[in-house]
Amino acid sequence: MVALSAQLMIAPSSAFAQGLQFLGVTPPSQQQAGPFSGEAGRVLQSPSGGGRQPHEVLPTPPEGKVTLGVYAAYGADRKPISRGLVWRVFSAQPDPATGAFPLVAEKEDEAMPVLFLTPGKYIIHVSYGLASLAKEVTLGQVSQREAFELPAGGLRLQGDVEKVAINSDKLKFDIFEGSFLQGRTSSQPYYKGATAGEVLLLPEGIYHVVSSYGDANAVVRADVNVSPGKLTDATMHHRAAEVTLKLVKTRGGEMVPDTQWTIITPGGDTIQESIGAQPTVVLSEGSYTAIGRNNGVNYSLEFKVEPGQNQQLEVLMNRAG
Known part of the structure; x- marks a missing residue:
C-alpha cells in the first residue's frame, strides 16, 4: 500500500487565457491522505502520420486573406495530437457593447486545420478533453503556422478491496485541483463522477481524488500527479x-x-x-x-x-x- 507524496505543480495556463470572455461560445463548466497505488510514465500515443512536420506546405489563400495552419502537441518534444481537438478563433478586438471577443471561426475534431483569415490579431483557443490553451496570434501578409504545446496528460482510475477489483458501477471518483497532503485543494470538484476505467485528459499538475464505493461511508482519498503526454494509472484501495x-x-x-x-x-x-x-x-x-x-x-x-x-x-x- 503506497501513499503518494509529491510537490505541488501548477499547470502553466496564463491568467490572460483564463480570464477571457468569448462571444459565440459557452465556456465549459468547471465541472486525510488515503491509500493509493499508481503507475506513471506511459506516453500517450499521438501518431503524426509520417515524418513530415505539420503544415510544411500551406495552400494559397483567397485574395485579401492569409493562411494560418495550426496544430497541437503534448509539449515541445511530443508528436502532434491526431484527434479530439476543438479549435476556436476569436477576434482580438472585443465587442464594444458586450466586451466579449467575437467568434471568427471554429473547427471541431480536426487535428491540423488550415484557416483563411484577414490579416490582423486573433486569439486562438484549442481544447482537448479538460485541457485547453489560448494565445494571441498576429497575422501579416505572409502565411504562417502555429504550434500549441498543451500541458496535458491522461488519468485512469480504478478501485479495489484486498487486491480484488471493484465493479465500476459501484465506484465513482470526484477530482479536485491541488494537493490534500499540502492543504491546497479546491472547494469544488474539477471533474465530478468519473467512472472506473475512464481516461480523463487533464491539465498537468497535482489533483486530489476522492473515491466513493457505494453511497455510505466507504470513501478514500489520495493525491495523484498528471504529467504532460503520459497516462497515469491509479488504483484506490478501499477497506x-x-x-x-x-x-x-x-x-x-x-x-x-x-x-x-x-x-x-x-x-x-x-x-x-x-x-x-x-x-x-x-x-x-x-x-x-x-x-x-x-x-x-x-x-x-x-x-x-x-x-x-x-x-x-x-x-x-x-x-x-
Missing part, C-alpha cells in the same frame, strides 16, 4: 465490504417486508437509512449496529465489517431494542 440486511422471525426464515433500516456507529452517528426488505449497503471496516423498524418496534443487531468480507445478516424479531 470495506457489502452488507445485506433482512429482518426475520426465525433464523433462516422469510424476510419481513416494509422494514425501515438505520445503521449507526458505536458513537451513535447515523451512517445509512433505507426502506426495504433486503437492503445492501457498502460499509467501511469497523463496528456498527443495524436497527430494523417494523410496525413501530425496533429490532437491532451489532456487527463488524472486515475488508472484502461481504455478508448477509439476519436481524431476529426477538432482538427488540
